[in-house]
Amino acid sequence: MRGLPGYLFLSVAAILSLFPLYFMVVSATNTSKDVLDSRLLPGGNLFANLAVLLDLQDLGGAxxxxxxxxxxxTVAALLICSIAGYGFEVYHSRSKDRLMGILLLAMMIPFAATMIPLFQLFASLDLLSTVIAVVLPTVATPFLILLFRQASRSFPGEIIEAGRLDGLSEVAIFARLYVPTMRPTYAAAAVITFMASWNNFLWPKVVLVNNEAQTMPMLIANLTAGYVTDYGVLMLAVLIASLPTVIVFFVLQRSFAEGITGAIK
Known part of the structure; x- marks a missing residue:
């Protein structure tokens, strides 16, 4: 009985946390009027909403x-940031500590301050509306470098020395010994990077000047740009856009927790 208040509190907190997800799923099956009336029961308008969505927007392309x-x-960030974090810790020096401090200070600079220079740079290189323009500014983040650096502190130095004695090159030590050992950290970084990239709206909106290159957040924004918004269609688009991140998180959930706790230690 002593734990009953705690269980009741956690149950209420769980219900409140899951309610927005439930409302999103239910609203995707209702009409716009039902959504505005806060209908909490599933409706029969799912396929009609899907037909309107496919007619209004290029869902497959987005x-x-x-x-x-x-x-x-995600792939580029994992490769670059893991190599950087590994190098900062394994080949440790005071100069690298100062460089890491500079990278951490860069986290304090808002992206809005660098967005215009980045746009001018990619425009001068004729890379607007390309995947390269969207990916390059986000493949080397100080947070991921710090995450891998902290995780590398738990990587035994004896393994590195044993690999060198066996004649392995530094690249082989990283690829064959370090990467398999740090799989939880890679999973955590993959979840963080994938979700951030999938939900990124501002930079793709700026650099993808061609409508054919729109992403899912841009598609959702386009659905609210008209004089009248069909909220049933909008909630269906939000639901579809949420599925990949939900799948990635649940697939890597256990490794994500292990990677975060391992990095903190």
């Missing part, structure tokens, strides 16, 4: 663009 950008960003 999903493909978002997937391509998110996957490319």
């Amino acid at each position: 999903m493909w663009n978002s997937t391509l950008i998110a996957v490319t960003t």
Whole structure:
């Protein structure tokens, strides 16, 4: 009985946390009027909403663009940031500590302050409306470098020395010994990067000047740009856009928790 208040509190908190997700799913099956009336029961308008969505927007193209950008960003960020974090810790020096401090200070600079120079740079290189323009500014983030650096502190130095004695090159030590050991950290970084890239709206909106290159957040914004918003269609688009991030998180959930706690330690 002593734990009953705690269980009741956690149950209420869980219900409140899941209610927005439930309302999103239910609203995707209702008409716009039902959504505005806060109807909490499923309706029969799902396929009608889907037909309107496909008629108004290029859903397949937006999903493909978002997937391509998110996957490319995730793979590139994992490769670059893990190498950087590994190098900062394994080849440790005071100069590298000062450089890491500068990188951490860069986290305090808002993206809005660098957005215009970045746009001018990619415009001068004729890279607007390309995947490269969206991916490059986000493949090396100080947070991920710090995450891998902290995780590398738990990587035994004896393994590195044993690999060197066996004749492995530094690249082979990283690829064959470090990467398999740090799989939880890679999973945590993959979840963080994929979700951030998938939900990114501002920079793709600025640099993807061609409407054919729109992503899912841009598609959702376009659905609210008219004089009248069909909220049933809008909630269906939000639901579809949420599915990839939900799938990625639940697939890597256990490794995500292990990677975060391992980095903190």
